[in-house]
Amino acid sequence: MRVAAIDQGTTSTRCLVVEDGGAWTVAGTRRHAQHHPAPGWVEHDPEELLRNIEAVLEGAGPVDAIGISNQGESCLAWDAETGKALSPVIVWQDARTADDLAALPPAAGERSKSVCGLPLDPYFSASKLAWLVKNIPAVSTALQAGRLRLGTTDAFFLDRLCGTFRTDLATASRTGLIDLATGSWSEEMCDLHGVPRHCLPDIAAVNETFGTIGGTPVKVSIVDQQAALYGHDCRKPGDCKITFGTGAFLLSVTGDRRPPASDLLPTIAWHRKGEAPTFAVEGGVYDAGSALEWARNIGLFSAMEELGSFEGPSALSRGIVFVPALSGLAAPYWDRQAAPLFIGMDHATDRRDMVRAVLEGIAMLTVGLIEAAAQVVPLGESISIDGGLSQSSYFAQFLASASRRSITVPPMHELTALGLAELCGVDVSGARKAAQTFTPDASVSTAEHARFARAIERARAWRQ
CATH class of the missing domain: 3.30.420.40 (ATPase, nucleotide binding domain)
Incomplete structure (x- = not known):
């Protein structure tokens, strides 16, 4: 076929x-x-x-x-x-x-x-x-x-x-x-x-x-996003994927019943003929790839290849924080009046520090989605990610450490297309090869989570 x-x-x-x-x-x-x-x-x-x-x-x-x-x-x-x-x-x-x-x-x-x-x-x-x-x-x-x-x-x-x-x-x-x-x-x-x-x-x-x-x-x-969920081979309750495109979108399968009320959104994952609908919870970050595109447009970097690795401690650990709220904040805040925020720079801060803070800010907002999803359904051993940002080893490792969960990156990153083909009836098993896995380390502390939370509060309702 x-x-x-x-x-x-x-x-x-x-x-x-x-x-x-x-x-x-x-x-x-x-x-x-x-x-x-x-x-x-x-x-x-x-x-x-x-x-x-x-x-x-x-x-x-x-x-x-x-x-x-x-x-x-x-x-x-x-x-x-x-x-x-x-x-x-x-x-x-x-x-x-x-x-x-x-x-x-x-x-x-x-x-x-x-x-x-x-x-x-x-x-x-x-x-x-x-x-x-x-x-x-x-x-x-x-x-x-x-x-x-x-x-x-x-x-x-x-x-x-x-x-x-x-x-x-x-x-x-x-x-x-x-x-x-x-x-x-x-x-x-x-x-x-x-x-x-x-x-x-x-x-x-x-x-x-x-x-x-x-x-x-x-x-x-x-x-x-639902096609990508299927393409990630997420079928059981707790199976979870995050796609990093223009925005970042987490979906986790919850089963054949509407999930309970939470900070995330109940949604239909898919409904196949002759079967009950499969439900999921969904949460999003409005600006992921679009935040990086903005950062590139203002000269913080010029090519995606620059985002694979950085030297020294994280920007967040040095107090340099970016809240990627160019379009406001989605789940769980639902604050369209929030504004993007850079904070913590000094005379030594350079473009690499700032673009690093952009990556980390996207990851930290995503961690909030993961934590909210885990309150609804026990998540599996690892979370599968795709999209442009998934190709940055630095980003994937930072997300693993900040979320304290294993992050896997499939070698085939066109997961939306893969899910479409599988829903059409194609056997896609040959495209599902061993994924790269990033395991959490202790590089993101509780204090750094609290620092990012304080930055979120400063960004909220700014446009009012």
């Missing part, structure tokens, strides 16, 4: 061709523009994303099936009859709806957590979709004419490419609009945000039929 696994992410669209046995090749990569029309706003051009999917798929050549992953919470509006996008894609990082959410009744936040498991945060799709209806005339006109479609990017791609207006349950669980108890759209949550329920896509299992592209079946559609 030969599958085209398309990973439509925050900064690029990639396609890998994965075959039975686990052999794989990169068929194509296309980057797309990030638009910031106002402070806190992040947008993509939906037509550009669609063109890039078509381009990388063409580079794959003949395949037996297609799997597509999506950005999760990023969403848009389009015309049901013409398929034309009526809005830009509002990206998951976008914070424009913070004031709208703050204006909701005080009890709304707890009710949201009860029904859909998610807090009222601009991160999720619900308030973004409501903003489109309220603020873009073409969207409200299409609603009045009965021609409006609303959804996450996957539903738009599938509608345009396959003529299928669907999303999968895992993606739907990231919107803030479903009832986790029933796996269907919640009229209560739709009414709370002002999202017309009849404009949302049907919800399907991850391996339902999503139509065909050029005669080739699209067998799988799912959120990129």
Whole structure:
């Protein structure tokens, strides 16, 4: 079997061709523009994303099936009859709806957590979709004419490419609009945000039929992070992975029941046909790779190869701390008013110290996610990580020491594509070779954890 696994992410669209046995090749990569029309706003051009999917798929050549992953919470509006996008894609990082959410009744936040498991945060799709209806005339006109479609990017791609207006349950669980108890759209949550329920896509299992592209079946559609969880071979409660892309995203499998309330978010990991949904807990750091990109843009380093090793004690142990809150703080703080913070520099501090502090700050925020996940489900012996930062030996070792847990880095780091292929039915065992393991040492002390916590408190609510 030969599958085209398309990973439509925050900064690029990639396609890998994965075959039975686990052999794989990169068929194509296309980057797309990030638009910031106002402070806190992040947008993509939906037509550009669609063109890039078509381009990388063409580079794959003949395949037996297609799997597509999506950005999760990023969403848009389009015309049901013409398929034309009526809005830009509002990206998951976008914070424009913070004031709208703050204006909701005080009890709304707890009710949201009860029904859909998610807090009222601009991160999720619900308030973004409501903003489109309220603020873009073409969207409200299409609603009045009965021609409006609303959804996450996957539903738009599938509608345009396959003529299928669907999303999968895992993606739907990231919107803030479903009832986790029933796996269907919640009229209560739709009414709370002002999202017309009849404009949302049907919800399907991850391996339902999503139509065909050029005669080739699209067998799988799912959120990129959930695909990566599957690609890490996480199946049992306590199995845990962290993907370091634009943001950092921890998911840990909890089983076939909704996990108890905690500082992390209950979410659907995947729902396969004929099976009960598998649940997970999820927590994120808004800025991981994006914080490094910022650090590179301001001249702290020039190439990723510079991040593999550093000499001497950590920046944190010397009092140099960076809080990577360029987009605010996600779980467990949910503070969009937090701001990035460098603190502790002196006349001897140089660029290497500062970029080292950026790496350590991302790791320390991630440790908070690990500790929160361990309160919900006993974690396994090691945590598997992937993404760009996983290729830095310094970062992986610091994360192991700070979390006091073994960290493993699979040799095949395209785990989203691997998970897509496996969900399509490909035998990927040959791609799962021995991982590199980093074991904790005593280099990160309790005092250093406390120092970072103090820096977090200084960064919080700064933009208020």
